[in-house]
Amino acid sequence: MRSFILIALLAVSVSACGGDSDTPTAPSANVPFSTTDIRVGTGAEANTGRNVTVNYTGWLYSTSATDNKGTQFDSSLSAGRTPFAFTVGVGVIQGFSQGVIGMRVGGARRVVIPPSLGYGSQANGAIPGNSTLIFELELLAVQ
Numbered sequence: 001m002r003s004f005i006l007i008a009l010l011a012v013s014v015s016a017c018g019g020d021s022d023t024p025t026a027p028s029a030n031v032p033f034s035t036t037d038i039r040v041g042t043g044a045e046a047n048t049g050r051n052v053t054v055n056y057t058g059w060l061y062s063t064s065a066t067d068n069k070g071t072q073f074d075s076s077l078s079a080g081r082t083p084f085a086f087t088v089g090v091g092v093i094q095g096f097s098q099g100v101i102g103m104r105v106g107g108a109r110r111v112v113i114p115p116s117l118g119y120g121s122q123a124n125g126a127i128p129g130n131s132t133l134i135f136e137l138e139l140l141a142v143q
Contacts, residue, residue, distance in 0.1 A: 031061060031132045033117055035099055036110045043105025044142035048089040051143040052100060055083050061112065061132035068112075069134055073126040083140050093118050096135065103139040111135045 046052045055076045062070030076084050089097045095113030103109055113133040115121070121129040 031112060031114055033095055033098065033114055034112045037103075038108040038110055038136070039106070041104030041107030041139055043139075046088055046100045046103045046139055046142050048097070048101065050088050051085065052088055052139060053083045053085045053141040053143075054100065055138045055140060057136050059134045060127065061134050067134075071126070085141075095133070099135060099137060100139065103137070105139050105142055108136065108138045111137060 057072060057075040057077060059065075059068075059072050060070040061068050076082065086092050088100055093113065095111065095117030098117065099109060099111030099113065111134070113135065115130045115132060118131065118133050119127055119129065123129045127133070
């Protein structure tokens with residue numbers, strides 16, 4: 001009986017560690033929302049209700065990838081793309097807005113967004129349901 005339990009535990013451990021670096025993290029991984037300033041800006045401050053323009057790149061969170069950046073799913077810096085303008089708190093996922101709040105123009109920030117502040121259990125294009133996301137944002141303008 002002890003051998004069976006040991007084998008079962010080993011199988012669960014191996015399957016939990018498996019997967020490639022592109023496997024998104026499910027909410028059970030308990031990765032919290034966080035922001036880390038890469039560069040602090042000196043211009044106008046982004047707040048709820050303000051119109052802002054950002055450059056961004058987004059990745060699926062991966063525990064095995066460098067800086068937890070798994071598969072890149074979108075970037076305003078890709079060829080043919082332009083910076084993204086939006087009103088903070090309106091029309092974007094909650095974590096994206098929260099990640100911009102308090103930034104100043106010229107600043108750059110890394111934002112980790114758990115599914116509860118992202119797309120939840122719903123898939124969205126290249127983003128599977130229950131994905132934790134990483135964005136690197138650069139605040140270009142606040143109107």
